[in-house]
Amino acid sequence: MPDHVHLLIEGLTGSSSALPFISAAKQATGYWFKKLRNEPLWQRSGWDRIVRSDQQTIEVVRYLLMNPVRAGLVDSPLEYPFSGSEVFSREQLLTAFDRGPAG
Numbered sequence: 001m002p003d004h005v006h007l008l009i010e011g012l013t014g015s016s017s018a019l020p021f022i023s024a025a026k027q028a029t030g031y032w033f034k035k036l037r038n039e040p041l042w043q044r045s046g047w048d049r050i051v052r053s054d055q056q057t058i059e060v061v062r063y064l065l066m067n068p069v070r071a072g073l074v075d076s077p078l079e080y081p082f083s084g085s086e087v088f089s090r091e092q093l094l095t096a097f098d099r100g101p102a103g
Contacts, residue, residue, distance in 0.1 A: 001067060001068065001071060001073075001082075002073075006063075006064045006067065007022075008051075008057075008060055008061065008064060009021060018048060022046065026041075026042045029041060029042075030042050058096065061093055061096070064083065065077040065083060065090070065093060065094060068080040068082075068083070077090065077094060078090055078091070078094070
């Protein structure tokens, strides 16, 4: 999205915390943006949500992939070049949320 970012991140241990990850990502990207554009990139706060089930994860993936479509930026989530996953292709994500949770 042109004016904000959505991330779905997964903690791999019981002691995982999103805050250090978010802080490091904002610091690294904000530093370079400020150096190039001489203006801040990030606001001080953000919004987060804990996802506790496969169904909730699918709902979040659906929301994230469809966000640029709802905003009128593209006609299909596959057309938006700034979405994706380190693990799954956009096609795999779309197929997964069309089927619903495994089970």
